[in-house]
Amino acid sequence: MKALILVGGYGTRLRPLTLSVPKPLVEFCNKPILLHQVEALVKAGVNHVILAVSYMSELLEREMRVQEQRLGIRISLSHETEPLGTAGPLALARELLNIDDEPFFVLNSDVICDFPFQDLLQFHRNHGKEGTIVVTRVEEPSKYGVVVFEAESGKIHRFVEKPQVFVSNKINAGMYIFNPSMLSRIQLRPTSIEKEIFPVMAEESQLYAMELQAHASVRRFWMDIGQPKDFLTGMCMYLQSLRQHAPDRLHTGPGFLGNVLVDPSAQIGQNCTIGPNVTIGAGVVVEDGVRIKRCTVLKGSRVRSHSWLESCIVGWSSSVGQWVSTESEPWNRKLSCSLTVGGSASSGAHGERDGAGGGRHCERRALPERRQRPAPQVHQ
Numbered sequence: 001m002k003a004l005i006l007v008g009g010y011g012t013r014l015r016p017l018t019l020s021v022p023k024p025l026v027e028f029c030n031k032p033i034l035l036h037q038v039e040a041l042v043k044a045g046v047n048h049v050i051l052a053v054s055y056m057s058e059l060l061e062r063e064m065r066v067q068e069q070r071l072g073i074r075i076s077l078s079h080e081t082e083p084l085g086t087a088g089p090l091a092l093a094r095e096l097l098n099i100d101d102e103p104f105f106v107l108n109s110d111v112i113c114d115f116p117f118q119d120l121l122q123f124h125r126n127h128g129k130e131g132t133i134v135v136t137r138v139e140e141p142s143k144y145g146v147v148v149f150e151a152e153s154g155k156i157h158r159f160v161e162k163p164q165v166f167v168s169n170k171i172n173a174g175m176y177i178f179n180p181s182m183l184s185r186i187q188l189r190p191t192s193i194e195k196e197i198f199p200v201m202a203e204e205s206q207l208y209a210m211e212l213q214a215h216a217s218v219r220r221f222w223m224d225i226g227q228p229k230d231f232l233t234g235m236c237m238y239l240q241s242l243r244q245h246a247p248d249r250l251h252t253g254p255g256f257l258g259n260v261l262v263d264p265s266a267q268i269g270q271n272c273t274i275g276p277n278v279t280i281g282a283g284v285v286v287e288d289g290v291r292i293k294r295c296t297v298l299k300g301s302r303v304r305s306h307s308w309l310e311s312c313i314v315g316w317s318s319s320v321g322q323w324v325s326t327e328s329e330p331w332n333r334k335l336s337c338s339l340t341v342g343g344s345a346s347s348g349a350h351g352e353r354d355g356a357g358g359g360r361h362c363e364r365r366a367l368p369e370r371r372q373r374p375a376p377q378v379h380q
Contacts, residue, residue, distance in 0.1 A: 044117035052089035108174035
């Protein structure tokens with residue numbers, strides 16, 4: 001079986017992390033986002049993964065050659081010379097996708113979830129039509145384009161953009177499976193699969209929807225992690241999924257609260273309180289007396305003694321100084337940032353704010369009970 005993953009975007013919503021690394025290679029819970037998807041596809045029987053690439057394709061190719069050998073599969077790169085939208089890449093990779101009559105998967109690169117590929121394949125074969133999309137339930141459907149479909153069969157009737165009256169609370173989850181025949185619908189030009197291809201397929205009764213939660217024994221999670229606040233929310237969901245399905249992968253012991261994932265090479269000091277909802281990457285050093293909650297600390301970073309981190313992403317090889325506190329402001333959770341804190345090294349604390357803003361919204365302060373020690377200076 002084959003799968004196409006759309007990885008050609010610039011990842012602007014996740015900057016500054018994506019200024020030096022393509023978004024699919026950013027570690028999510030200590031594994032590149034792309035690798036979560038590829039490993040799940042392989043588990044479902046996929047042996048050929050096609051990456052629709054553009055931005056920083058050399059880095060992607062280098063990493064995927066390593067994974068190709070490790071997983072024992074074929075990984076091909078389809079290079080876009082201009083942005084082709086969400087459907088054009090399928091036309092560009094037509095020769096790779098159309099070599100047999102087997103259906104193929106298509107994924108957006110931002111999606112992280114309990115991937116339902118085996119259920120999706122079975123559902124698709126059962127209805128026998130040209131395409132199936134995965135949909136997921138949301139609390140506020142007026143913010144999204146929703147999918148209207150028959151609850152029992154999954155047959156899609158129409159798509160409604162940001163409905164002002166309730167018509168559905170199911171949205172496109174960014175995971176599809178198609179028969180090769182649907183490729184004849186797409187021309188090699190910038191094309192939106194959601195706006196130009198799906199509505200036509202639905203009108204011809206060739207498109208069905210499988211609800212993510214409806215075909216599972218336990219409720220599955222889903223998140224588009226393309227921006228910092230959703231990256232952290234997705235991390236919390238993923239760690240809870242580990243708690244349910246693989247609790248032995250979570251770190252336990254004195255000072256660890258709730259769901260915490262720690263790379264074996266990380267070093268944790270004395271009298272630290274870590275968690276809930278924390279991921280600590282490879283080679284990270286956390287010195288004594290540090291408090292971390294709802295954070296991702298990427299590989300090679302150092303958090304110096306008696307610092308407090310909450311709701312932020314600490315970038316690769318960063319240094320957070322002593323007696324520093326970084327917290328995202330609750331009214332600014334839709335934004336993201338890059339922050340330099342404490343000492344001589346640069347910190348990539350990503351406090352859910354906009355990269356253009358420097359460090360102005362991430363707070364750095366000495367903790368109240370420790371005012372006898374001077375706080376380090378913030379260097380912008």
